[in-house]
Amino acid sequence: MTAPAPFTPVLAGAGSPSAPAPVSPKNVPNRGGAANPSADALREKFGAAVHRVDVVWGETTIIVDQARFLEVVRWLRDDPAQRYDLLADVTAVEFRDAGRPLEVVWHIRSLPHRRFLRLKVLIEKGQPLSVPSVWEMYKGADWLERECFDMFGIKFEGHPDLRRILMWEQYREGFPLRKDFPLRGRFSRSEQLRQALAANPEARYSMEELSIAQAYEDLPDEMRRRLSTGEKTGE
Amino acid sequence: MGLSPRPDLRQVVQSSDEPWMTTRLDFLVNWSRANSLWPMPFGTACCAIEFMATAASKYDLARFGMERMSFSPRQADVLICAGRVPFKLAPVLRRIWQQMPQPKWAISMGACASTGGMFDNYAVVQGIDTIIPVDVYVPGCPPRPEGLIYGIMLLQKKVMGERAKDTSLRKEMEPDPESQLYIPAPVIDELSEPFGNSVHQTRSGL
Numbered sequence: 001m002t003a004p005a006p007f008t009p010v011l012a013g014a015g016s017p018s019a020p021a022p023v024s025p026k027n028v029p030n031r032g033g034a035a036n037p038s039a040d041a042l043r044e045k046f047g048a049a050v051h052r053v054d055v056v057w058g059e060t061t062i063i064v065d066q067a068r069f070l071e072v073v074r075w076l077r078d079d080p081a082q083r084y085d086l087l088a089d090v091t092a093v094e095f096r097d098a099g100r101p102l103e104v105v106w107h108i109r110s111l112p113h114r115r116f117l118r119l120k121v122l123i124e125k126g127q128p129l130s131v132p133s134v135w136e137m138y139k140g141a142d143w144l145e146r147e148c149f150d151m152f153g154i155k156f157e158g159h160p161d162l163r164r165i166l167m168w169e170q171y172r173e174g175f176p177l178r179k180d181f182p183l184r185g186r187f188s189r190s191e192q193l194r195q196a197l198a199a200n201p202e203a204r205y206s207m208e209e210l211s212i213a214q215a216y217e218d219l220p221d222e223m224r225r226r227l228s229t230g231e232k233t234g235e
Numbered sequence: 236m237g238l239s240p241r242p243d244l245r246q247v248v249q250s251s252d253e254p255w256m257t258t259r260l261d262f263l264v265n266w267s268r269a270n271s272l273w274p275m276p277f278g279t280a281c282c283a284i285e286f287m288a289t290a291a292s293k294y295d296l297a298r299f300g301m302e303r304m305s306f307s308p309r310q311a312d313v314l315i316c317a318g319r320v321p322f323k324l325a326p327v328l329r330r331i332w333q334q335m336p337q338p339k340w341a342i343s344m345g346a347c348a349s350t351g352g353m354f355d356n357y358a359v360v361q362g363i364d365t366i367i368p369v370d371v372y373v374p375g376c377p378p379r380p381e382g383l384i385y386g387i388m389l390l391q392k393k394v395m396g397e398r399a400k401d402t403s404l405r406k407e408m409e410p411d412p413e414s415q416l417y418i419p420a421p422v423i424d425e426l427s428e429p430f431g432n433s434v435h436q437t438r439s440g441l
Contacts, residue, residue, distance in 0.1 A: 167358075168323050176357055185357030192357075193365055196322035197329060 015083055015112025022114055028058040036060035036115055038082055046072060051122075061118040069121050070132045076108065076117070077137050084108040084117060087138035090145050092152045094179050104131050104154060123154075133158040151177040168199055261399050268312070268338065269394040271300040272387070275311030275335060277328065280318030282345040282377040289380040299387055308334040313390065314367070317377075319347035320360045332367040337405045340394070342386055343369045346376045 013019065032055055039053045039060050049068040054061040064072050076084040088107040095102075101122040109116050121131055133156035135141045145156040146165040153175035156162055163169060167176070172195070173186045185192055216224065274296075278286055290296045290304065305311035308331045320328055332341070343363050346352035349372045351361035363369060370393060373386035397404055 166323075173357065181357070183356050189361055189365075192322060193325065193360065196325040196360075197366070199323075199326050 010085060010111045012111050013114050015080075015110070016114075019114075025058055031056060033058055036117055038076065038084075038110075038115060038117055041079075041081065042072065042076075045075065059116060059118060061120060063120045063122060066121045066123070066131065069119075070134070073106070073108070073119070073134055074137060081113075082110060082115075083112045084110045084115070086111055087134065087140050087144070090134075090141055090148050092148055092154055092177075094152065094177070096179055099125065101125060102129070102152075102154075104148070106134065128155075129153055130155040130157055132156070133162075135159050151175060153178065168196075170195070170199060261397070262395075264399060265395045265397055269391040272312045272340070272390070272394075273303050273305040273310060274301050275305050275308050275314045275331065276317065277314055277331065278317040279320060279324065280345075280347065282317035282348065285377045285380060286315060286317045286344065286383065289383045294380040294384060296384075296387075299384075299391070301387070308332075309336065311335050312338065313340045313342060315342045315344055315383075316348045316363050317344040319352065319354050320363055320366070321358050322360055323358075325360050325366050328363060329366050333407075337407070340370045340390055341367055342371045342373060342383075342390060344373045344383060344386070345378055346374060349374065352376065 013022070035053055035055045039050075039062055042062060043050050043053070046064075046068060049065040049072065050062060051065060052063040054063075073084075076082045086109040088109050089105070090107075091105050093103045093105060101124045104121045104123065106119040107116070108119065123129055123131070129152065131154060133141065133145055135145065135156070135158060141156075142159070142161070143165060145159050146162060148154055149156060149159075149162050150164040150166050164171060173192075174181050176185075187195070276283070276286060288294060290302070296302055301313075308314075312335075314332060314335060316328065332339075341363075343349045347354060347359070348363050349369075351359050353376075355361070360366060371386045371390045373382055375382050378386075
């Protein structure tokens, strides 16, 4: 087994050590105000791929072209002046106005530069609900994108294991957070209960589910010895 | 300190007519069962916090012989479902109930466990009595510890009233279409309709 890569901690603010210590912002306007400096840098670098920049309550939202989204995120993560190294959330918003596009939202944070950025991709009504997955860059996107797929039915192209996470895998009623989904589901209560009770609660939560099987080689010696002598999880 | 003196053992042993009593076996068995109900806590939400408060020193569930939480269903007597149960948890709850040995009872604690409560939506079971039989329903959102203790005392009263001769109490059944327990699916749907029309609001007009 090769030695694991040494872990280098990222200290908040390490990217710009001369910057003054952060303070809680006061009197933040609802709209407008100083945008995140990454917005200008993005405009300069990607031009027309940056559709719009909004500053709401001091937070910057950038609406990005879907075709170049992956390129934008990769640059934001790898450029030494940006270093957005933390993916905080992946979610989506559907509006009740029938004509308004569905928004897929990524929250990324730059720990070294103490910056927060909200990226959005708009999907027009009638277009296929499909956006590129950022799993290649942020491994933490795995479950976030699964949840977003589970609730909205958005396909994240390139995700290694895109399946339901909150609802059970045999769930057939659709995607609960979509606007066309009735509050109480599509099936009758008795049918919902029958399907739920037919599920086997022990079919999941196995070695496979926890991905221990893949991580086996990376585990500490002591834990590998313990696992190989027969302690199993589930099933 | 006002403690009563210990009885003189020699006197008790030496007495020729030892005290004895007769009682019904039912009474003796029920009395011992009712005062040593081991709960299986199935806490899923805020009701579980009130349940913990009930078990803690101020309300002191130990007074009812329930201080020993049985985290294994194999040793539990009463299942206390505290909190909402999503459909994903429904087979788990039923499995736990099936794992509990007879005699067993169930308390449905709070509005969500009893009826689904405010969660009349796609994800939440509308009352755990659609999954397992329930003996006592405790209303409240969440119920205060006094409420839960009142429910427990009602259950004790119910246990005290049981007859060993009545084997139907211990019989476990899946609802048989011939039996009175069976409710046809459309009736269950009708029963699960909400009061009023507040949940029929569809803001999107869809």
